[in-house]
Amino acid sequence: MKRALILLALAASAGAHAQKFEGLAATPQMGWNSWNSFACDINEQLIRDTADAMVKLGLKDAGYEYVNIDDCWHGKRDQDGVIHPNAERFPSGMKALADYVHSKGLKLGIYSDVGATTCGGHPGSRGHEYQDAITYARWGVDYVKYDWCDSKGLSAVGAYTTMRDAIRSAGRPMLFSMCEWGDNKPWEWAKDIGHSWRTTGDIYPCWDCELNHDSFARYGVMRILDKQAGLRKYAGPGHWNDMDMLEVGMGMTEDEDRAHFALWAMLASPLILGNDLRSMPEATRRILSNRDVIAINQDKLGIPAWKFLSTGQLEYWAKPMADGEWAVAVLNRGEQPASLNYDWKAHFVSDDVSKREIDFKKAVYNWREVWSGKSGDTSRKLEAKVAPHSVLLLRLKARG
Structure with missing residues (x-):
């Protein structure tokens, strides 16, 4: 004792x-x-x-x-x-x-x-x-x-x-x-x-x-x-x-x-x-x-995402990442499928926390959707159908 x-x-x-x-x-x-x-x-x-x-x-x-x-x-x-x-x-x-x-x-x-x-x-x-x-x-x-x-x-x-x-x-x-x-x-x-x-x-x-x-x-x-x-x-x-x-x-x-x-x-x-x-x-x-x-x-930059846009039942979330990359999630909160026709160039993305921003009019990013493996780039609109209670999750990397 x-x-x-x-x-x-x-x-x-x-x-x-x-x-x-x-x-x-x-x-x-x-x-x-x-x-x-x-x-x-x-x-x-x-x-x-x-x-x-x-x-x-x-x-x-x-x-x-x-x-x-x-x-x-x-x-x-x-x-x-x-x-x-x-x-x-x-x-x-x-x-x-x-x-x-x-x-x-x-x-x-x-x-x-x-x-x-x-x-x-x-x-x-x-x-x-x-x-x-x-x-x-x-x-x-x-x-x-x-x-x-x-x-x-x-x-x-x-x-x-x-x-x-x-x-x-x-x-x-x-x-x-x-x-x-x-x-x-x-x-x-x-x-x-x-x-x-x-x-x-x-x-x-x-x-x-x-x-x-x-x-x-x-x-x-x-x-x-x-x-x-x-x-x-x-x-x-x-x-x-x-x-x-x-x-x-x-x-x-x-x-x-x-x-x-x-x-x-x-x-x-x-x-x-x-x-x-x-x-x-x-x-x-x-x-x-x-x-x-x-x-x-697990990105080493360690900055959480924020919601930068809402359109009806769709929400758009962005996460700045190390090495100049980004992750973008498109969330369908609703009870019905939602058609996505997103013009990257129409939205300037700026983050007060990381002091990072993207101007898609000036830079093109290649993207890959991590669940399906589909890929594309931001020079074209992002078109997809998002199931209810589902999410598209994309990783973006600027073209060299």
Whole structure:
């Protein structure tokens, strides 16, 4: 007990001037999280099998690296306050599980909460922040998702800063994913605290709906997209707006899944899979492993897209990219197919954030549509029919 108290005192002292670990999340983090498909029904075999599937299905090679355990892994704290995993669900312990995930060339993430209890009613980290961070470091954890349940009376800035300092003092680089739901506008203050912060409440696998519960709501893809207005200027390498985990493969149509994935990529949100990788249909795997879409998300410039034009049910989004390239998405939000007849030269595209612009009257860009592989250039109108709840996603490169 005395040794534990000494360690905590030293950690608290070391954390007095701590900063988050730099060099993590230079591009939006990519991985998988257990919650969307399994909620509390988790165990170590599921995590091992998911790590195996991530490698076998080519997702690791596509860039996904974190295997994240969400809520309900917890057992109890011992007499010294040290947290232990549920022995029935994780009989080998977290260190052995982390070692297994690492042996696959992947990284392990874990979940906690600012409150005394997590959203699922398990032990949170309040009052044990430094102790928990030390425990996670000893286990070999690489990623900490930190939730906002049981937070009444807490300062969001204070609670998240405390855990950031605890992680830093523990000495192991761990990506700090803040799941504060956007309640306290973390984009305004969290750049130096977390590597990403949630901008909204939880996602729900639907196109444009809102599922209301007694004390919170879950949002469809379009609802979350609309809540990103005005936030892009806060994101960049090492600090991302998190639009929540992906619902691709969770019950929407294939067109909706493609649009969902493309929009998260365009807005530089973390790409955290939420489906069951062990039984993933090939169509879903093709969407999630599309290297061209992932490259747009992982572009080193790190600037999210913005909506530069709306015409009826069509929205036009542009993302400036490194090496003078651009990505352009044409989103059909509506319920009917839409005919597209877009004159590139009629629209001057200018971005206040990146200070980049395109004048298609002066420069011609070659484009390629990343889902179909079709190509063309901006000297001619872009003509296509866009299915409802679907998106065209083009990558543009100026002619030499």
